[in-house]
Amino acid sequence: MTHRPGHLILNAFLMSTGHHEASWRLPASPAGAESLSIAHFQQLARIAEAGTLDSVFFADSPQLWGDIGRRPAGTLDPIVVLTALAAVTERIGLIGTASTTYNSPYNLARRFASIDHVSGGRAGWNVVTTAGPAAARNFGLDEQPLHATRYERAAEFLDVAFGLWDSWEEDAVIGDKASGVWGDNDKVHAIDHVGTHFSVAGPLTTHRTPQGRPVIVQAGSSEDGKELAARYAEAVFTAHQTFEDTHAFYLDLKNRAVTHGRDPEGIKILPGIVPVIGSTEAEAQALERELDDLIVPRYAVAQLARTLRVSPDDLPLDGHLPADLPDEDEIEGAKSRYTLIVQLARRENLTVRELVGRLGGGRGHRTFTGTPEQVADTIQAWYDDGAADGFNIMAPVLPSGLETFVDHVVPILRARGLFRTAYEGTTLREHYGLDVPANRWTAARTPAATPAITQAATPATSPTASLATTGA
Amino acid sequence: MTHRPGHLILNAFLMSTGHHEASWRLPASPAGAESLSIAHFQQLARIAEAGTLDSVFFADSPQLWGDIGRRPAGTLDPIVVLTALAAVTERIGLIGTASTTYNSPYNLARRFASIDHVSGGRAGWNVVTTAGPAAARNFGLDEQPLHATRYERAAEFLDVAFGLWDSWEEDAVIGDKASGVWGDNDKVHAIDHVGTHFSVAGPLTTHRTPQGRPVIVQAGSSEDGKELAARYAEAVFTAHQTFEDTHAFYLDLKNRAVTHGRDPEGIKILPGIVPVIGSTEAEAQALERELDDLIVPRYAVAQLARTLRVSPDDLPLDGHLPADLPDEDEIEGAKSRYTLIVQLARRENLTVRELVGRLGGGRGHRTFTGTPEQVADTIQAWYDDGAADGFNIMAPVLPSGLETFVDHVVPILRARGLFRTAYEGTTLREHYGLDVPANRWTAARTPAATPAITQAATPATSPTASLATTGA
Numbered sequence: 001m002t003h004r005p006g007h008l009i010l011n012a013f014l015m016s017t018g019h020h021e022a023s024w025r026l027p028a029s030p031a032g033a034e035s036l037s038i039a040h041f042q043q044l045a046r047i048a049e050a051g052t053l054d055s056v057f058f059a060d061s062p063q064l065w066g067d068i069g070r071r072p073a074g075t076l077d078p079i080v081v082l083t084a085l086a087a088v089t090e091r092i093g094l095i096g097t098a099s100t101t102y103n104s105p106y107n108l109a110r111r112f113a114s115i116d117h118v119s120g121g122r123a124g125w126n127v128v129t130t131a132g133p134a135a136a137r138n139f140g141l142d143e144q145p146l147h148a149t150r151y152e153r154a155a156e157f158l159d160v161a162f163g164l165w166d167s168w169e170e171d172a173v174i175g176d177k178a179s180g181v182w183g184d185n186d187k188v189h190a191i192d193h194v195g196t197h198f199s200v201a202g203p204l205t206t207h208r209t210p211q212g213r214p215v216i217v218q219a220g221s222s223e224d225g226k227e228l229a230a231r232y233a234e235a236v237f238t239a240h241q242t243f244e245d246t247h248a249f250y251l252d253l254k255n256r257a258v259t260h261g262r263d264p265e266g267i268k269i270l271p272g273i274v275p276v277i278g279s280t281e282a283e284a285q286a287l288e289r290e291l292d293d294l295i296v297p298r299y300a301v302a303q304l305a306r307t308l309r310v311s312p313d314d315l316p317l318d319g320h321l322p323a324d325l326p327d328e329d330e331i332e333g334a335k336s337r338y339t340l341i342v343q344l345a346r347r348e349n350l351t352v353r354e355l356v357g358r359l360g361g362g363r364g365h366r367t368f369t370g371t372p373e374q375v376a377d378t379i380q381a382w383y384d385d386g387a388a389d390g391f392n393i394m395a396p397v398l399p400s401g402l403e404t405f406v407d408h409v410v411p412i413l414r415a416r417g418l419f420r421t422a423y424e425g426t427t428l429r430e431h432y433g434l435d436v437p438a439n440r441w442t443a444a445r446t447p448a449a450t451p452a453i454t455q456a457a458t459p460a461t462s463p464t465a466s467l468a469t470t471g472a
Numbered sequence: 473m474t475h476r477p478g479h480l481i482l483n484a485f486l487m488s489t490g491h492h493e494a495s496w497r498l499p500a501s502p503a504g505a506e507s508l509s510i511a512h513f514q515q516l517a518r519i520a521e522a523g524t525l526d527s528v529f530f531a532d533s534p535q536l537w538g539d540i541g542r543r544p545a546g547t548l549d550p551i552v553v554l555t556a557l558a559a560v561t562e563r564i565g566l567i568g569t570a571s572t573t574y575n576s577p578y579n580l581a582r583r584f585a586s587i588d589h590v591s592g593g594r595a596g597w598n599v600v601t602t603a604g605p606a607a608a609r610n611f612g613l614d615e616q617p618l619h620a621t622r623y624e625r626a627a628e629f630l631d632v633a634f635g636l637w638d639s640w641e642e643d644a645v646i647g648d649k650a651s652g653v654w655g656d657n658d659k660v661h662a663i664d665h666v667g668t669h670f671s672v673a674g675p676l677t678t679h680r681t682p683q684g685r686p687v688i689v690q691a692g693s694s695e696d697g698k699e700l701a702a703r704y705a706e707a708v709f710t711a712h713q714t715f716e717d718t719h720a721f722y723l724d725l726k727n728r729a730v731t732h733g734r735d736p737e738g739i740k741i742l743p744g745i746v747p748v749i750g751s752t753e754a755e756a757q758a759l760e761r762e763l764d765d766l767i768v769p770r771y772a773v774a775q776l777a778r779t780l781r782v783s784p785d786d787l788p789l790d791g792h793l794p795a796d797l798p799d800e801d802e803i804e805g806a807k808s809r810y811t812l813i814v815q816l817a818r819r820e821n822l823t824v825r826e827l828v829g830r831l832g833g834g835r836g837h838r839t840f841t842g843t844p845e846q847v848a849d850t851i852q853a854w855y856d857d858g859a860a861d862g863f864n865i866m867a868p869v870l871p872s873g874l875e876t877f878v879d880h881v882v883p884i885l886r887a888r889g890l891f892r893t894a895y896e897g898t899t900l901r902e903h904y905g906l907d908v909p910a911n912r913w914t915a916a917r918t919p920a921a922t923p924a925i926t927q928a929a930t931p932a933t934s935p936t937a938s939l940a941t942t943g944a
Contacts, residue, residue: 022652024647025649026649027649031647031648031649032645033645033647033679036678036679037589038590062578062579062582062677064660064674064675064677065677068644068655068657069654069656069657072654073654073655074640074645074655074677074678074679075678076586076589076590077579077582077583079549079551079552079555080551080555080586083552083556083559084555084590086556087556087560102576102578102579103579104574104611106610106611107549107574107575110549111549111551111552113549114548117509117510118510118552118553137671137672137673138578138672138673138674139578139672140670141671168546172540173504173505173540174504175496175505176503177496177497177501180494180497180766180768182496182541182542182543182544182545183540183545184540185539188540199609199612199613200609200610200611200612202536202610203536205534205536205537205546205547205549206508206548207508294652296652299652
């Protein structure tokens with residue numbers, strides 16, 4: 001592989017007291033609602049920025065997730081969270097999750113444009129289609145729409161959003177006090193989209209944003225999810241347990257992107273890793289054991305039963321998974337998570353108790369337990385061997401696990417020339433090595449306009465710069 | 473009237489370079505997109521907070537408003553703006569506008585709850601039904617829904633939102649590390665709303681907010697608008713030209729609130745005022761003239777024609793309004809604005825040129841031109857004589873007009889004992905003198921629960937406090 005030196009991508013996936021479900025029970029963790037407070041997340045973002053990480057990320061669904069007895073539950077709106085983090089950070093990218101199934105494209109495109117403005121070009125949107133009936137019932141539906149319908153809607157949603165983000169050309173604002181002309185109406189465009197799921201006139205309410213549009217992230221690994229990512233995503237978060245699976249996924253996604261006429265460098269693959277770090281292997285293993293011992297089996301089995309669509313009674317702690325589980329095809333939503341869990345249990349012949357221990361750390365993401373040197377080694381190996389453009393860092397305990405990663409793993413990656421020592425750019429696109437997309441209207445006016453795939457490799461400012469004399 | 477001393481309410485209505493449409497053309501004003509930047513609004517909020525004002529406020533519609541040639545146009549999402557202001561202020565209330573016609577109640581209730589959390593209890597929501605076909609066409613509709621339908625939907629929307637904001641009782645979060653129980657499932661409630669416009673299961677994603685729910689603001693002055701305000705609003709922004717009209721509106725709204733079983737002190741009436749301030753009367757008049765001379769008549773007449781549903785050709789600059797304008801009943805949306813403009817032109821026999829000059833300052837709100845002493849006098853007179861609980865301050869030029877108000881009018885109001893000298897509370901409810909609503913579930917468990925109207929006057933903490941021993 002030909003990764004550019006120093007361009008390993010590191011994203012910090014943030015979640016209350018950490019990704020291990022029992023992390024909140026550790027003595028040092030905030031116990032109550034403080035673990036969901038904006039002050040807590042602002043502290044985490046500052047730690048990540050001190051480590052020059054590329055971005056922070058939040059998962060989301062418009063529903064109360066799971067059993068509040070089990071662990072810190074309750075999520076602030078991700079738009080509010082990202083904006084509050086933008087206010088206390090300078091450089092780090094800010095990626096939030098929002099549903100294409102339960103939002104309208106006009107409002108959501110507007111919100112991400114607004115975050116891109118207030119953050120100075122640091123916004124990213126993890127596009128999800130939101131599985132499950134619980135969310136559906138908050139939006140007037142008895143059941144979730146079908147998997148294929150949700151993905152079809154997501155694609156049209158993105159087409160509309162891309163149109164809205166292009167609706168103001170870069171030089172639409174003039175501000176000529178002498179003549180009394182503030183803006184150039186000829187450089188603000190309706191989109192007049194009429195499609196299967198949406199009719200949207202446009203233009204957007206706000207002038208073009210620093211990044212042109214937010215970085216598009218995707219995390220579904222079903223067939224539909226991979227196709228959506230191949231067409232639109234610029235970064236993909238993915239959960240795999242083995243190098244082989246991750247490597248195959250990496251090649252598959254890059255090849256699919258090429259099939260859609262895209263540059264494979266324009267889609268970054270970031271597998272998740274839950275690093276359980278100790279200054280010795282024994283210390284790391286002791287931390288992992290301490291966490292697993294704090295899992296309350298009753299809650300964990302109930303969660304597993306929901307994911308597998310079986311009764312908790314079918315999952316005796318010291319038994320194995322039922323033999324007659326449904327095929328992935330029969331599962332509506334979270335398909336890839338379902339398959340990953342079933343395969344993990346079967347491959348390693350795990351009991352239910354062992355399985356919930358394994359899932360308690362990273363909910364299907366790969367847990368890696370070891371010293372900072374060993375964590376750096378596995379990150380480097382997967383990166384060098386072409387299974388990853390970077391990693392989605394899922395600290396099992398927050399803030400301590402992120403502090404340990406920043407203080408002890410990041411310096412090793414820097415010393416090896418894999419990771420930046422200071423931010424070079426100011427936007428998320430610059431951190432990830434992604435180009436600013438050309439504005440379709442500006443491009444159409446440019447005599448030298450070239451096909452889309454080549455345009456994507458053009459420096460962001462050139463279409464505007466070449467038009468500077470024709471503006472206003 | 474029996475206004476409590478020191479409890480005049482002052483809200484700063486913020487808008488780009490100011491409420492006068494030509495304000496952006498003044499030499500000191502930012503000319504381009506900076507006037508819409510978050511840094512600009514953060515500066516304005518800090519000025520207002522330095523003056524211990526109660527709140528700042530933003531209007532909004534999910535569409536690009538008007539002609540971008542005419543004046544700074546383009547709005548950031550109000551949720552993003554309020555959150556960004558929360559990060560740089562400590563005490564001032566933060567009121568944003570959001571549409572019940574073009575949002576879903578689950579998502580919007582969640583966003584305002586999130587702002588209330590991150591601001592420490594400073595959120596207010598100006599509830600609007602969004603008139604006009606331009607917004608409708610961004611949401612799959614050819615025309616706006618009928619006026620009555622929009623208000624019916626708004627009422628149901630608020631019922632759902634109130635239910636969601638009550639869905640977590642105050643003491644639902646336990647955080648008991650020893651037993652491994654984080655939250656009490658019995659204190660988190662589905663709402664299972666099934667109505668005409670919405671079906672929403674709940675519960676909300678987040679625990680109860682500092683204010684219980686955001687302060688509900690309303691600004692419609694049509695019959696439907698006044699009824700919605702009388703049932704739900706805790707503050708009402710209103711546009712009138714004369715004391716008599718304002719006083720009549722004030723009494724009407726308070727009486728309607730009583731009819732709905734509410735305490736009239738629980739609904740605050742805040743008329744708009746555009747204060748054009750100079751250290752002498754002549755200086756104030758010179759500023760007003762300078763601004764009016766900068767209006768571009770072509771843009772202003774086009775806007776007036778849209779509001780009146782006539783052709784710009786029907787509005788010769790030195791002629792009068794056409795005699796055969798439609799009745800208010802035939803107008804769908806912005807009914808009260810329409811009537812106000814027509815009445816103003818007819819009452820004062822204004823030419824079109826004179827009318828657009830008058831509207832250029834405050835779009836139908838009352839412009840008052842004079843010295844700080846004179847501005848303080850009119851504020852005091854309307855407050856003392858029972859036409860207002862406070863004012864919606866619409867500086868014609870920003871930031872200078874707000875700075876002048878804070879530096880020169882606020883000290884006079886303080887010296888007269890009408891306005892606070894320092895913040896006493898930390899929440900918007902405390903600033904406005906509004907109680908925290910009782911949680912319906914907690915109230916239902918309380919043996920001493922009393923009817924709704926009396927509960928509203930109960931100190932905010934008592935229902936919770938009385939339950940403290942039964943919790944967890």
